[in-house]
Amino acid sequence: MVGNAEEKSIDKVFENLLSIKPIFKNREVLRPSYTPEYLPHRLDQINSVAEILVSALRGESPSNILIYGKTGTGKTATLESVSKKLEDLAEKMNIECKVLFINCERIDTQYRILAHLARHYNRDVPITGWPTDQVFNEFRDALDKKEQIAIIILDEIDNLVKKSGDDILYNLSRINSDLKKAKVSIIGISNDLTFTDYLDPRVKSSLGEEEIIFPPYNADQLRDILEQRSRMAFKENMLEPAVIPLCAAFAAQEHGDARKALDLLRVSAELSERLSDTVVREEHVRKAREKIELDRITEVVRTLPTQSKLVLYSIVLLDSEGSHELNTGDVYNVYRRLCRMIDIDILTGRRVTDLISELDMLGIINATVVSKGRYGRTKEISLSVPAESTRKVLTDDYRLRTLKEARPFFHQQRL
Numbered sequence: 546m547v548g549n550a551e552e553k554s555i556d557k558v559f560e561n562l563l564s565i566k567p568i569f570k571n572r573e574v575l576r577p578s579y580t581p582e583y584l585p586h587r588l589d590q591i592n593s594v595a596e597i598l599v600s601a602l603r604g605e606s607p608s609n610i611l612i613y614g615k616t617g618t619g620k621t622a623t624l625e626s627v628s629k630k631l632e633d634l635a636e637k638m639n640i641e642c643k644v645l646f647i648n649c650e651r652i653d654t655q656y657r658i659l660a661h662l663a664r665h666y667n668r669d670v671p672i673t674g675w676p677t678d679q680v681f682n683e684f685r686d687a688l689d690k691k692e693q694i695a696i697i698i699l700d701e702i703d704n705l706v707k708k709s710g711d712d713i714l715y716n717l718s719r720i721n722s723d724l725k726k727a728k729v730s731i732i733g734i735s736n737d738l739t740f741t742d743y744l745d746p747r748v749k750s751s752l753g754e755e756e757i758i759f760p761p762y763n764a765d766q767l768r769d770i771l772e773q774r775s776r777m778a779f780k781e782n783m784l785e786p787a788v789i790p791l792c793a794a795f796a797a798q799e800h801g802d803a804r805k806a807l808d809l810l811r812v813s814a815e816l817s818e819r820l821s822d823t824v825v826r827e828e829h830v831r832k833a834r835e836k837i838e839l840d841r842i843t844e845v846v847r848t849l850p851t852q853s854k855l856v857l858y859s860i861v862l863l864d865s866e867g868s869h870e871l872n873t874g875d876v877y878n879v880y881r882r883l884c885r886m887i888d889i890d891i892l893t894g895r896r897v898t899d900l901i902s903e904l905d906m907l908g909i910i911n912a913t914v915v916s917k918g919r920y921g922r923t924k925e926i927s928l929s930v931p932a933e934s935t936r937k938v939l940t941d942d943y944r945l946r947t948l949k950e951a952r953p954f955f956h957q958q959r960l
């Protein structure tokens with residue numbers, strides 16, 4: 546009997562859910578993996594890239610390019626659309642020209658990049674084990690079998706250089722002098738304007754033959770981007786008029802990131818859908834913004850090293866005790882107790898001060914240096930994130946689990 550009733554109520558659940566009028570026409574177009582055919586407010590950058598790459602259609606190797614811009618400014622999307630157009634035209638004109646996209650966040654060593662390139666030209670290269678020279682020769686020989694142009698795009702090139710140095714760039718930027726038939730151009734895409742400081746000057750001048758900057762979007766531009774996407778994503782009249790301007794304004798405050806604006810719009814609509822609302826409203830946007838921020842904080846806190854988690858937990862405990870003007874000494878005292886409780890090495894006061902600065906940089910706490918006159922300087926510390934959810938994420942870590950029951954400490958009690 547009970548089983549039957551349950552079955553019926555499950556049927557009802559689906560019935561109810563299906564009776565809600567869907568807000569989305571196509572949710573996928575709001576995801577970062579989707580690139581629209583037309584990119585508003587990137588015409589100048591599209592023209593600059595195309596003016597350089599057009600040489601490939603004349604059988605010449607285009608100049609190398611360095612592309613800079615903050616995250617979410619459309620660098621990858623622009624390069625993807627220009628590359629696709631270039632390859633289509635090359636095919637029509639019977640020119641052998643391929644654009645090879647490499648994400649250096651994932652493929653982040655010289656060996657892996659060369660192996661990836663060699664495999665693209667059907668060479669069998671093991672995942673590890675060969676000397677790098679051999680992999681390089683394999684790629685070069687495969688490429689040079691016929692007249693062709695390879696445009697290698699190294700996305701997130703700053704990651705590659707910081708992790709593995711610039712040998713790969715040195716080798717690739719000199720490859721043309723070794724090739725008889727084929728030609729290679731390199732395009733590096735970076736979020737970090739200063740990454741070329743890490744490069745050998747020869748690599749720097751060869752890679753940076755051309756430089757293109759992608760500025761952040763302002764609120765009006767983000768609004769156009771969201772309008773374009775929402776026409777594809779939503780059924781008609783599903784958004785209240787204030788929704789898109791608000792998403793655009795929030796994202797413009799966070800360095801004009803189109804990815805953030807699109808995420809905010811998608812999460813707002815998902816929230817409205819979950820609340821069985823008929824349209825997306827301003828309040829959904831505000832709630833979605835809080836949810837995204839909380840998810841971000843949770844992820845940052847969850848992935849902190851144990852020692853930083855202990856420092857943060859000390860601040861959370863002091864905060865829950867109602868101490869509003871915490872200083873480094875208070876935090877250090879509680880931190881030492883926590884370390885003893887779970888039998889973990891105690892770091893020096895100086896090191897803990899460094900960890901406090903790192904938490905400040907991550908936006909989890911706010912630490913301001915204050916002068917104590919002849920007693921030197923200290924930091925006044927406060928939490929920038931909600932204490933309860935932070936405490937929960939911290940004690941989800943099995944090493945800190947036994948601290949769940951730790952009572953708030955009285956920081957006046959010096960050790």
Ligand SMILES: Nc1ncnc2c1ncn2[C@@H]1O[C@H](COP(=O)(O)OP(=O)(O)OP(=O)(O)O)[C@@H](O)[C@H]1O
Nearest residue numbers: 577580584585616617618619620621622770803804
């Ligand atoms: N002008 C634009 N028009 C429409 N969508 C855009 C535009 N610029 C960026 N986007 C969208 O914003 C998202 C992020 O863009 P993209 O990945 O190109 O940024 P990026 O500058 O390469 O960022 P990152 O440096 O983090 O990789 C993608 O979904 C992309 O389609």
